[in-house]
Amino acid sequence: SGDRQFAVPEFAAPLVAGRVALREEKPLPYYVGSYVFSEHSGLYFILGVEHEEEFTLIKELLLSLGYSGIGGKRSSGYGKFELPDDELMLYDDGGVYDDDTAIALMLYNEKSKYQMCLAPVCPKADELAVVKQGSYKLIKRGGFITSSAAKDNIKRNSIYMLQEGSCFPERLRGQMLQQTVDGLAHDVYRDGIGMFVGLKNE
Structure with a gap:
């Protein structure tokens, strides 16, 4: 009875770091904000393709993007990422996990x-x-x-x-x-x- 409390999982945390710009005559301090993911956490997205070669091309682009980085100053090492070894396929008639099946059912539910x-x-x-x-x-x-x-x-x-x-x-x-x-x-x-x-x- 009473209100049930649920713990909200922490997937990531904001981080602010101080830096100094040395390009001007006087050193100027500034701050850089970043978002650090917890262990075993990260970003995911849903991709739909009609042909296998489209998937292969996009995967190659993502691998390349992982080396150069997104959403951050690449020269400082921000925004670089690694793809997981295996992709998760979404099936509306049963997938690997219940969550995957639920997502697929909602994606295909146009009615x-x-x-x-x-x-x-x-x-x-x-x-x-x-x-x-x-x-x-x-x-x-x-x-x-x-x-x-x-x-x-x-x-x-x-x-x-x-x-x-x-x-x-x-x-x-x-x-x-x-x-x-x-x-x-x-x-x-x-x-x-x-x-x-x-x-x-x-």
């Missing part, structure tokens, strides 16, 4: 009246009527671009998208956004294509 997006989505103009029937929040996406075509990082224009966790009566296709950025010779892409799971109607 539920509650479709929740797992990533920010940017709807197309002809999808706005469906958006109005849903429950959603807007999220601002911006940031900087690092490119070999530019000497310094370039700030990109911010855009608003529908936040992950928003629900709609049907799935939105969304769109890939193509942005022109001042000072950059090539366009920059932002993924706004929807990925949804169908929730139980209860």
